[in-house]
Amino acid sequence: DVKVTQSSRYLVKRTGEKVFLECVQDMDHENMFWYRQDPGLGLRLIYFSYDVKMKEKGDIPEGYSVSREKKERFSLILESASTNQTSMYLCASSLSQDNQPQHFGDGTRLSIL
Amino acid sequence: KQEVTQIPAALSVPEGENLVLNCSFTDSAIYNLQWFRQDPGKGLTSLLLIQSSQREQTSGRLNASLDKSSGRSTLYIAASQPGDSATYLCAEDTGRRALTFGSGTRLQVQP
Numbered sequence: 001d002v003k004v005t006q007s008s009r010y011l012v013k014r015t016g017e018k019v020f021l022e023c024v025q026d027m028d029h030e031n032m033f034w035y036r037q038d039p040g041l042g043l044r045l046i047y048f049s050y051d052v053k054m055k056e057k058g059d060i061p062e063g064y065s066v067s068r069e070k071k072e073r074f075s076l077i078l079e080s081a082s083t084n085q086t087s088m089y090l091c092a093s094s095l096s097q098d099n100q101p102q103h104f105g106d107g108t109r110l111s112i113l
Numbered sequence: 114k115q116e117v118t119q120i121p122a123a124l125s126v127p128e129g130e131n132l133v134l135n136c137s138f139t140d141s142a143i144y145n146l147q148w149f150r151q152d153p154g155k156g157l158t159s160l161l162l163i164q165s166s167q168r169e170q171t172s173g174r175l176n177a178s179l180d181k182s183s184g185r186s187t188l189y190i191a192a193s194q195p196g197d198s199a200t201y202l203c204a205e206d207t208g209r210r211a212l213t214f215g216s217g218t219r220l221q222v223q224p
Contacts (some may be wrong), residue, residue, distance in 0.1 A: 024166055031194075031210050033211055033212075035214075040216070041216075042202075042214050042216040042217065043204075043212075043214040044209045044214075044217065045201070045212070045213075047204040048210060048211050050210060058211060090157070092157075094210070096210075098144060098145075098208075099144060099145050099162060099164045099206075100162075101147060101159040101162045102147070102157075102159065102212060103159065104149075104156035104158070104159075105156050106153075106155055106156040107155065107156045109154075
């Protein structure tokens with residue numbers, strides 16, 4: 001079974017802090033993704049990566065950056081946290097071949113005070 | 114811009130009923146359509162993936178169909194159970210590897 005592990009289930013940070021969200025997958029997947037989920041807006045793609053050190057912007061990358069130094073780990077960075085970044089953050093991974101399902105972690109509920 | 118719409122937003126049915134959840138998408142250049150389940154406060158669990166060349170996929174009591182020409186997919190749940198209560202999301206893959214999601218249908222199955 002694929003396991004996607006997000007380092008924290010709940011996180012509370014202050015405005016202006018630099019925040020790191022970590023995601024690790026154990027199935028040697030090439031693709032990794034960060035989404036955020038907000039009521040009424042659904043899941044929206046922030047960034048994704050299809051290989052080590054590769055990254056592509058999603059639909060809402062502003063205020064975020066990512067790092068993929070190792071294949072199994074994909075980090076989301078909030079450079080200077082703001083209250084509008086309070087959200088549920090979901091990490092996912094998949095194989096690089098066409099038509100492969102995405103596998104999700106349990107999410108990190110982040111509150112910015 | 115791709116859009117994925119799910120109707121209804123919420124649904125409540127008595128246990129044992131068969132039900133259909135609807136998903137429509139605007140981009141006909143679809144690679145696949147995926148259905149997920151999300152329990153409260155949790156991540157998403159993959160249920161079914163239908164490739165663009167397929168018409169339907171089945172897993173247990175679940176059956177998903179895909180009609181590219183009309184831009185629609187349906188998820189059929191047979192003999193619903195209280196344990197099926199969750200939010201069901203559909204998502205479209207148009208080949209950019211990432212998914213575009215609908216807002217989901219929140220299903221409540223009453224015992």
